[in-house]
Amino acid sequence: MHSLKNKKILLGVSGGIAAYKTPELVRLLVKSGAEVQVIMTPNAHRFVTAETLSTVSKKPVHTDFFKDELGQWTNHVELGLWADFFLIAPATASTLGKMAKGISDNLLIATYLSSRCKVAVSPAMDMDMLQSAATNRNLEVLKKDGVLVIPPASGELASGLYGPGRMPEPSEIFDFVLKYLQPQLLFSGKKVLVTAGPTYENLDPVRFIGNHSSGKMGYAIAETFAKLGADVHLVSGPVHLSPPENCAITKVESAEEMLQACRIQSNSADIIIMAAAVADYSPKTKAENKIKKKEETFSLELIKTTDILSELSANRKPNQHIIGFALETENALEYARKKLENKNLDMVVMNTLEDSGAGFGTDTNKVTLVFRDREQELELKSKTEIADDIANALYQMMNKNN
Numbered sequence: 001m002h003s004l005k006n007k008k009i010l011l012g013v014s015g016g017i018a019a020y021k022t023p024e025l026v027r028l029l030v031k032s033g034a035e036v037q038v039i040m041t042p043n044a045h046r047f048v049t050a051e052t053l054s055t056v057s058k059k060p061v062h063t064d065f066f067k068d069e070l071g072q073w074t075n076h077v078e079l080g081l082w083a084d085f086f087l088i089a090p091a092t093a094s095t096l097g098k099m100a101k102g103i104s105d106n107l108l109i110a111t112y113l114s115s116r117c118k119v120a121v122s123p124a125m126d127m128d129m130l131q132s133a134a135t136n137r138n139l140e141v142l143k144k145d146g147v148l149v150i151p152p153a154s155g156e157l158a159s160g161l162y163g164p165g166r167m168p169e170p171s172e173i174f175d176f177v178l179k180y181l182q183p184q185l186l187f188s189g190k191k192v193l194v195t196a197g198p199t200y201e202n203l204d205p206v207r208f209i210g211n212h213s214s215g216k217m218g219y220a221i222a223e224t225f226a227k228l229g230a231d232v233h234l235v236s237g238p239v240h241l242s243p244p245e246n247c248a249i250t251k252v253e254s255a256e257e258m259l260q261a262c263r264i265q266s267n268s269a270d271i272i273i274m275a276a277a278v279a280d281y282s283p284k285t286k287a288e289n290k291i292k293k294k295e296e297t298f299s300l301e302l303i304k305t306t307d308i309l310s311e312l313s314a315n316r317k318p319n320q321h322i323i324g325f326a327l328e329t330e331n332a333l334e335y336a337r338k339k340l341e342n343k344n345l346d347m348v349v350m351n352t353l354e355d356s357g358a359g360f361g362t363d364t365n366k367v368t369l370v371f372r373d374r375e376q377e378l379e380l381k382s383k384t385e386i387a388d389d390i391a392n393a394l395y396q397m398m399n400k401n402n
């Protein structure tokens with residue numbers, strides 16, 4: 001299915017004749033579910049109207065830094081951060097040159113310089129301009145800067161000449177964007193078991209021992225693997241999150257219930273990812289009625305729960321890959337390496353709570369992926385991005401071993 005659902009695309013339109021094709025491109029992007037924000041250079045208005053582009057994109061088009069009559073300015077930083085993908089089509093020789101040199105004299109270039117997402121350009125100009133030394137130099141610089149270049153098509157040009165320089169048809173540019181943004185189904189046919197959230201160990205009918213795990217990391221992992229085509233089963237402790245899309249889910253409360261659910265699901269799993277913060281100890285007895293307050297002090301006897309991860313690892317099926325999590329507050333790397341070794345895992349996702357923005361309840365995390373032969377320290381990023389990194393690392397590992 002062609003879907004760009006929920007993708008945020010910035011379309012920069014610069015002033016060349018091929019701009020007349022952009023309303024059709026916007027229409028295709030919007031039809032496939034993308035949210036499109038158009039930015040035009042001042043000269044683009046000579047080839048296509050802002051009214052047409054705002055109608056098809058269903059959003060006002062941005063051109064100027066300043067909206068004098070309202071005393072407002074357009075925040076290019078916000079636009080740059082908003083986008084998942086920035087497509088500049090058509091990209092004229094002048095726009096390519098300014099991008100390569102960082103000459104920020106219009107909103108499109110300022111937004112380009114502020115953007116953090118992938119940027120693609122579709123150069124469109126007359127053949128001789130395209131083949132000029134300057135344009136070639138600029139395109140080389142842009143490629144080195146990580147910009148994707150959509151090869152221009154050949155054919156009749158506005159000048160009457162025949163040759164390369166045409167902007168490809170909207171459907172071809174659309175396919176290019178789709179190929180880049182639609183996730184590849186790397187884990188299609190694979191069954192993945194993910195645990196998430198805390199466990200609650202009851203003392204009596206109204207009280208429990210729990211922990212601060214929000215479940216966000218495990219839910220992000222489940223959702224990411226489902227997007228990559230896997231058949232995901234999530235075993236979730238009590239959390240306040242909506243179920244991830246396209247995942248089967250078993251909701252549990254206690255470590256014992258999580259163990260039972262994992263025993264059932266693990267037999268057929270190709271990949272097991274244990275992100276849950278499972279209680280290590282549980283009250284030895286659970287009172288049938290609410291415990292009444294009596295003495296000044298109150299002691300509770302706890303017994304060890306079964307380490308689910310260790311049990312599944314000890315009963316590992318052929319070709320099964322198992323990933324554990326480690327939350328450490330001291331000697332993090334040393335303990336994480338020991339966990340990898342003792343529990344016989346393929347990867348440990350290590351988390352230290354040391355960095356601000358890391359750990360419980362936040363949408364971001366700072367982790368190190370610990371493998372048998374190396375470590376990969378990731379910068380502070382969203383839990384969804386970490387889930388992507390875990391999936392990519394695992395994919396590489398599984399395909400290296402095969």
Ligand code: CTP
Pocket residue numbers: 195255274275276277278279280305306307308309310323324325326327339
């Ligand atoms: N885990 C589990 N079952 C348990 C306890 C932990 O499956 N009863 C899993 C967690 O989901 C996590 C990993 O084990 O993936 C790490 O848990 P942690 O409690 O940090 O490790 P321990 O080996 O229990 O070591 P310690 O508590 O001493 O750090």
